[in-house]
Amino acid sequence: MNSILTLQLTLILCSLLLTVGIITYLKHQMKLIILPIQHVGQKLSHPLLEQPSPIHMNDLLQTNHKQQLLIFTDTACPHCIPSLEQFLETIEQRKLNVSFSILLKNGQKKDQELYRDNQTNMQIIPVDEQLIEAFQIQEFPYYIMVEDDETISYAAPFPDGLYSRLPAK
Incomplete structure (x- = not known):
C-alpha cells in the first residue's frame, strides 16, 4: 500500500513538473509571437x-x-x-x-x-x-x-x- 501511495505521489509530482515546463515553454513562445514596436503591419x-x-x-x-x-x-x-x-x-x-x-x-x-x-x-x-x-x-x-x-x-x-x-x- 505504501508503494502505491509513493507511486501516485511521484506521478503527481512528475505531471506537475511537466505542466510547469510546458507553461514556461509556451510563455517563451508567446513572447516571440508578439511583435516588437519596430514592426509595422507584421x-x-x-x-x-x-x-x-x-x-x-x-x-x-x-x-x-x-x-x-x-x-x-x-x-x-x-x-x-x-x-x-x-x-x-x-x-x-x-x-x-x-x-x-x-x-x-x-x-x-x-x-x-x-x-x-x-x-x-x-x-x-x-x-x-x-x-x-x-x-x-x-x-x-x-x-x-x-x-x-x-x-x-x-x-x-x-x-x-x-x-x-x-x-x-
Missing part, C-alpha cells in the same frame, strides 16, 4: 525610413524633379511586372501626379525601352547590386519615395499606402 519597417537617401537623386537619375518614387525591380522577379502594371493603371485611373523611375536589377541597356511611352515620364535604369544594397532592398518589387530634401518618406514592397499621399494632376 513587416519590419525599412531601416532607411525617415532617413536621408544613401544616394543623391541628381547623381542617380539626372533629373530635376523634386519628389521621386523609386521602384526597385528585378528581371528574375515574377511579381514585378504585374505589380508595375497595376501601379501604372492605378495612377492613370486616379490621375495621380508622381515622378518615378524603375531601378532594374540585372537590367541591360535594351531594357530601358521597356514600358516607355509618351504619357508617363518614366525612366528605366539598370542598377547593380551595390545600389540595391545601399537602399537595403531585400525583396522585389520595392517602392521607395524620396522627398525633395532627399529624405525617404515611404518604403514598402507594395504602393498601396502611397496613393493617398500623391497629389492629383
Whole structure:
C-alpha cells in the first residue's frame, strides 16, 4: 500500500513538473509571437525610413524633379511586372501626379525601352547590386519615395499606402 501511495505521489509530482515546463515553454513562445514596436503591419519597417537617401537623386537619375518614387525591380522577379502594371493603371485611373523611375536589377541597356511611352515620364535604369544594397532592398518589387530634401518618406514592397499621399494632376 505504501508503494502505491509513493507511486501516485511521484506521478503527481512528475505531471506537475511537466505542466510547469510546458507553461514556461509556451510563455517563451508567446513572447516571440508578439511583435516588437519596430514592426509595422507584421513587416519590419525599412531601416532607411525617415532617413536621408544613401544616394543623391541628381547623381542617380539626372533629373530635376523634386519628389521621386523609386521602384526597385528585378528581371528574375515574377511579381514585378504585374505589380508595375497595376501601379501604372492605378495612377492613370486616379490621375495621380508622381515622378518615378524603375531601378532594374540585372537590367541591360535594351531594357530601358521597356514600358516607355509618351504619357508617363518614366525612366528605366539598370542598377547593380551595390545600389540595391545601399537602399537595403531585400525583396522585389520595392517602392521607395524620396522627398525633395532627399529624405525617404515611404518604403514598402507594395504602393498601396502611397496613393493617398500623391497629389492629383
